[in-house]
Amino acid sequence: MKKVGSQNKETQAILDCYFKRTTKSRELNSEATRSLPGGDTRQSVYFYPYPTYMVRGEGCYIFDQDGNQYIDYMNNYTSLFHGHNHRKIREVVTKQLTCGTVFGAPHKSQFELADIICERVPSIENIRFCNSGTEATMLAIRAARAYTGKDKIIKMEGGYHGTHDVAEASVSPSLEEAGDAESPNVVPYSRGIPENTFENVVIVPFNNVQATKSAIHAHRDELAAIIVEPVMNAAGTIPATKEYLRFLRDITKKEGILLIFDEVATLRMSFGGAQQYYEITPDLTTLGKIIGGGLPVGAFGGREDIMSMFSPKEGTLHHAGTFNGHPLAMVAGIVAMQESTIEVYKQVNALGDSLRKGINDVFADIGIAGSTSGMGSLLTIHYTTNEIKDYRDSKRAQDGSGQLPTFMHLCLLNHGIFMASRGQLALSTPMREDEIRGAVNAIREACVTLKPYIHQFLPHLIK
Numbered sequence: 001m002k003k004v005g006s007q008n009k010e011t012q013a014i015l016d017c018y019f020k021r022t023t024k025s026r027e028l029n030s031e032a033t034r035s036l037p038g039g040d041t042r043q044s045v046y047f048y049p050y051p052t053y054m055v056r057g058e059g060c061y062i063f064d065q066d067g068n069q070y071i072d073y074m075n076n077y078t079s080l081f082h083g084h085n086h087r088k089i090r091e092v093v094t095k096q097l098t099c100g101t102v103f104g105a106p107h108k109s110q111f112e113l114a115d116i117i118c119e120r121v122p123s124i125e126n127i128r129f130c131n132s133g134t135e136a137t138m139l140a141i142r143a144a145r146a147y148t149g150k151d152k153i154i155k156m157e158g159g160y161h162g163t164h165d166v167a168e169a170s171v172s173p174s175l176e177e178a179g180d181a182e183s184p185n186v187v188p189y190s191r192g193i194p195e196n197t198f199e200n201v202v203i204v205p206f207n208n209v210q211a212t213k214s215a216i217h218a219h220r221d222e223l224a225a226i227i228v229e230p231v232m233n234a235a236g237t238i239p240a241t242k243e244y245l246r247f248l249r250d251i252t253k254k255e256g257i258l259l260i261f262d263e264v265a266t267l268r269m270s271f272g273g274a275q276q277y278y279e280i281t282p283d284l285t286t287l288g289k290i291i292g293g294g295l296p297v298g299a300f301g302g303r304e305d306i307m308s309m310f311s312p313k314e315g316t317l318h319h320a321g322t323f324n325g326h327p328l329a330m331v332a333g334i335v336a337m338q339e340s341t342i343e344v345y346k347q348v349n350a351l352g353d354s355l356r357k358g359i360n361d362v363f364a365d366i367g368i369a370g371s372t373s374g375m376g377s378l379l380t381i382h383y384t385t386n387e388i389k390d391y392r393d394s395k396r397a398q399d400g401s402g403q404l405p406t407f408m409h410l411c412l413l414n415h416g417i418f419m420a421s422r423g424q425l426a427l428s429t430p431m432r433e434d435e436i437r438g439a440v441n442a443i444r445e446a447c448v449t450l451k452p453y454i455h456q457f458l459p460h461l462i463k
């Protein structure tokens with residue numbers, strides 16, 4: 001088992017409590033290592049000392065193998081907008097199951113979900129389905145390259161667009177590897193990617209107009225697209241400034257470069273996605289997560305003249321996939337979208353504001369340098385009071401917080417709060433003020449528990 005650094009009696013007590021509450025998870029994790037490397041098949045859900053094995057979810061609650069109950073603030077990394085076991089989603093999926101799962105033929109649920117999304121998301125005139133956000137961004141980039149006849153892509157430092165080769169550029173570089181802040185190095189996130197993949201990727205700092213402008217000017221004749229998350233998700237829930245997205249829209253139009261918004265996570269920000277909130281319409285948009293109502297899905301869409309390259313009648317771009325437009329995901333997605341009304345967005349976003357304020361107040365009351373970033377129903381805890389504007393701000397805070405996020409995460413699990421181990425919380429629509437209070441109270445207790453540890457090992461975080 002991987003060792004976690006300096007510990008004192010409080011952190012040892014947190015670990016002991018976790019071991020005691022989750023004996024079955026520990027056994028299962030050990031069984032899992034028989035055939036899964038490290039017992040794992042999705043690294044983002046692994047955490048120290050072993051992940052909790054869940055068995056059931058109901059609304060915004062989730063239950064583990066040992067019978068512990070948690071408020072689910074993970075929501076499968078933001079994708080379960082309506083929580084678990086939503087009655088209407090369950091009904092349509094069950095009905096579809098009794099008719100068969102997938103047919104090797106089109107199914108009307110595909111264009112029904114497509115119609116709903118095209119109606120809602122300003123940039124999407126035409127759309128195609130795939131099975132993950134990874135595929136969606138890979139295909140949007142391919143479309144941009146085919147449309148422009150150019151190869152280079154601009155990607156934000158810290159941007160996460162899934163696990164295909166191009167997307168693995170500078171996802172989480174160390175600050176040493178990352179180099180000059182104004183002109184960052186391209187740092188592979190994973191081994192096994194041909195070096196020349198990154199010859200076609202230019203990395204820019206998020207929210208930095210001047211540095212991005214210089215990069216665009218330096219590569220203007222070679223650029224197919226700029227891909228950006230309007231709110232950076234994995235990098236620490238960092239909203240773009242409106243000025244930055246407006247700048248990207250204007251300059252890409254002027255230079256004949258396509259603008260891709262990766263809204264795989266941010267469709268949960270507003271009825272028509274973050275692009276509607278920011279009032280900026282990209283050329284292409286990628287989606288995933290919430291549009292599948294809890295089933296695996298991805299989609300990419302945008303301007304009709306670009307998307308028509310995929311038409312099997314006169315198109316020139318290939319896009320297949322055994323499970324594309326899977327009827328189970330489509331029928332679940334239709335209901336998930338129908339249930340995501342403007343009112344529902346307002347309610348969940350207001351709860352997000354309340355949670356951010358509640359957590360910020362706890363840090364201030366207890367005297368710990370902590371804060372939240374985010375927007376709408378997404379937020380991330382950072383151990384700093386400095387503003388988080390880009391990847392490096394987030395990384396600096398992370399580097400300065402040692403093992404505190406690990407113990408905060410475990411302590412919150414012990415208090416019945418399930419969130420991403422990186423400190424991200426995602427709300428779901430069944431939540432109400434009670435669940436917000438539950439999280440804020442748990443974070444308060446965890447801060448009180450961890451304050452002596454912070455004093456001892458991270459004194460710079462005591463305020």
Ligand SMILES: Cc1ncc(COP(=O)(O)O)c(C=O)c1O
Nearest residue numbers: 132133134160161162233264265
């Ligand atoms: C913004 C963004 N793009 C793409 C992806 C990749 O999606 P998937 O995990 O479905 O491949 C994610 C996943 O977290 C994401 O947050």
